[in-house]
């Protein structure tokens with residue numbers, strides 16, 4: 001299904017740039033930069049994508065991010081990401097960019113990497129658009145990454161604030177919610193908000209409802225990344241509904257990381273039926289072997305979402321977008 005909704009542009013709000021690193025690209029990076037690791041063949045690289053559970057996924061993802069060593073790597077990856085998004089007929093996307101490890105550990109120049117991402121988005125968009133006037137508008141969300149801890153995250157935030165004129169519209173924190181809870185990042189979110197950046201946080205993905213409460217009340221986020229643990233707390237569901245806080249739900253991601261056992265058990269149906277502002281997203285397309293169209297199809301085929309319900313979800317994404325110049329023109 002190439003999901004087309006008459007009159008409604010398709011927007012994707014939760015998709016990681018580094019989530020487009022597939023085994024072949026990863027193995028290419030390892031050879032190019034002569035990275036010494038456990039991955040010594042394409043077969044080894046492929047095995048990395050059969051990670052056990054959520055922690056295994058975080059380790060595999062972090063390893064892949066750590067192999068991004070030069071601005072050219074980011075340009076190539078962004079070209080591929082944008083080409084993939086255009087294939088799905090996505091018209092607006094907020095790409096989550098997590099350069100913390102290469103910047104802090106490998107001394108990669110943040111601004112050069114970001115410019116390379118934007119350049120890759122431009123060329124990727126141009127290649128596929130041709131005369132067809134098809135393209136995708138991209139904005140960037142900087143992931144401060146919970147696991148690097150509050151001090152290094154503050155360094156990343158300062159860089160994010162300085163790059164506001166380079167399509168950086170928001171921050172998020174992804175990673176381990178249990179070991180690195182929201183309270184460690186209160187200062188960061190206050191400072192980002194004061195600087196005019198929008199705020200979202202991965203919360204209620206691997207941890208329980210309290211993590212979502214903390215993101216809402218301590219970090220004052222505009223949206224919640226995942227948020228599936230909200231189904232365990234009726235008062236939280238009511239709060240999210242009444243305040244119309246959008247949830248960036250990523251069904252396949254939760255199943256592939258083992259946080260939800262089967263598609264049929266995914267809480268997205270209950271969240272939607274309770275009147276919450278649900279959006280669906282692909283999270284990390286190569287790691288989860290998915291894309292936005294597959295996510296919509298999963299809702300239709302496995303969770304009985306009707307055409308009008310899918311339309312509502314697509315409209316929610318457009319309304320919840322942080323800075324959708326192109327979408328607003330429609």
Ligand SMILES: [Zn+2]
Pocket residue numbers: 014016174202225283
């Ligand atoms: Zn994510």
